Amino acid sequence: MTRFSIYMFVVLAVVACKSKQQAPPPANAPVPVVVVKVTESGNASYYDEYPATLVPLNQSEIRPQVTGYITGIHFKDGAKVSKGQKLYTIDQQTYQANYQAALAQVAVQETNLVKAQKDAERYHALDKQDAIAKQQVDYADAALAAAQKQVAAARAQANAVRANVSFATIYAPFSGTIGISQVRLGTSVVAGQSVLNTVSTDNPMAVDFVIDQKEIYRFSKLQNEKSLVDSTFSLAFAGDVYPQHGKIQIIDRAVDPQTGAIKVRLVFPNDNQMLKAGMSGTVRVLNAAPSRSTLVPYKAVVEQLGEFFVYVVGDSSKVSQRKITLGTQIGPNVLIKEGLQPGESIVVEGVQNLREGSLITADTTKAKK
Numbered sequence: 599m600t601r602f603s604i605y606m607f608v609v610l611a612v613v614a615c616k617s618k619q620q621a622p623p624p625a626n627a628p629v630p631v632v633v634v635k636v637t638e639s640g641n642a643s644y645y646d647e648y649p650a651t652l653v654p655l656n657q658s659e660i661r662p663q664v665t666g667y668i669t670g671i672h673f674k675d676g677a678k679v680s681k682g683q684k685l686y687t688i689d690q691q692t693y694q695a696n697y698q699a700a701l702a703q704v705a706v707q708e709t710n711l712v713k714a715q716k717d718a719e720r721y722h723a724l725d726k727q728d729a730i731a732k733q734q735v736d737y738a739d740a741a742l743a744a745a746q747k748q749v750a751a752a753r754a755q756a757n758a759v760r761a762n763v764s765f766a767t768i769y770a771p772f773s774g775t776i777g778i779s780q781v782r783l784g785t786s787v788v789a790g791q792s793v794l795n796t797v798s799t800d801n802p803m804a805v806d807f808v809i810d811q812k813e814i815y816r817f818s819k820l821q822n823e824k825s826l827v828d829s830t831f832s833l834a835f836a837g838d839v840y841p842q843h844g845k846i847q848i849i850d851r852a853v854d855p856q857t858g859a860i861k862v863r864l865v866f867p868n869d870n871q872m873l874k875a876g877m878s879g880t881v882r883v884l885n886a887a888p889s890r891s892t893l894v895p896y897k898a899v900v901e902q903l904g905e906f907f908v909y910v911v912g913d914s915s916k917v918s919q920r921k922i923t924l925g926t927q928i929g930p931n932v933l934i935k936e937g938l939q940p941g942e943s944i945v946v947e948g949v950q951n952l953r954e955g956s957l958i959t960a961d962t963t964k965a966k967k
Contacts, residue, residue: 628959633911638892638940642935644926644933645882650807650833650878654798655865656772663765664688665789668781675778678772679797687793688770688787693762700756707745707752714738714745774799803866803873805844806832807881808859814849817862820883821846832882833866833873839882842867885926892938893931898946899924909952911943911960919954920944 633656670687684769722787724730770776777796781787787794809817820830844866853860864881866873899922900907906924909917918945938944944962945952952958 657798
């Protein structure tokens with residue numbers, strides 16, 4: 599055998615050995631996994647959480663009904679105000695002058711009415727003696743009617759101008775807290791457009807959040823439950839829980855047809871003024887799951903395109919992917935609403951190596967630990 603032949607023989611032998619070492623395992627090789635059996639637990643108390651916004655039960659923007667300059671501010675920013683309390687005054691000189699002119703016009707029209715009344719009476723007396731044409735009597739009656747209407751119009755105009763005088767003083771529409779004034783003395787404001795301030799109630803404070811229409815029945819029961827525990831509704835901010843509890847005030851009248859959601863409003867006491875309108879928080883609703891609840895380790899759940907699955911062990915040690923509906927996560931476990939039955943076995947470790955129909959070798963000892 600030549601030296602070249604010996605060299606080629608050695609090379610082929612080495613390649614053959616490497617091919618045997620790097621050969622992939624059989625496609626149907628069992629995948630080692632850890633499985634657990636699905637069981638029913640006892641009562642599982644937890645909190646359902648909903649994003650929420652704090653809103654006042656009553657709120658009103660203060661806008662002027664007349665145009666002019668601010669001549670008086672009669673409160674302190676952020677103070678408590680009572681219904682009917684004076685808040686702002688607007689320059690009344692022009693409106694007072696217009697009112698006096700309107701009163702003078704009323705007096706003129708009343709004088710004209712007196713003259714028309716006397717003329718009509720005189721002409722009627724002459725008409726009884728056939729000493730005046732009938733046409734003159736009709737003219738006198740028409741003049742009297744016109745004078746009466748002119749007096750009514752002048753009085754209406756005077757009342758309108760007097761309203762402008764009263765509108766120049768702005769009062770609190772209800773008791774509450776007033777904000778920081780948006781205007782200062784001398785500011786020119788326009789009727790119906792300029793926002794002077796905002797008054798709102800703050801005790802109790804309302805909290806709005808939305809629920810899916812599937813939960814309407816549950817929340818309606820909570821609203822009508824007289825023996826409802828105080829801790830059913832709580833409010834949290836970045837992990838801090840508000841010390842007082844709330845109750846349902848109202849469930850909105852209709853479901854939004856586009857989102858399938860409906861608004862719920864809670865009310866919370868706010869004696870210490872810790873809650874401010876516009877804050878964002880989380881409503882926590884105490885929920886006691888049914889007496890037979892299904893909890894599984896959360897690490898067994900696989901998410902795909904917004905849907906959730908688990909691998910269920912079937913016959914012949916093969917797994918199948920099962921779609922499930924998740925409830926609330928409770929520690930390392932998650933509540934399963936739909937998709938699993940007690941007694942079924944699911945994979946909790948090694949799910950990343952599985953696909954539909956994969957053959958497995960199950961280890962239950964780790965799961966028990």
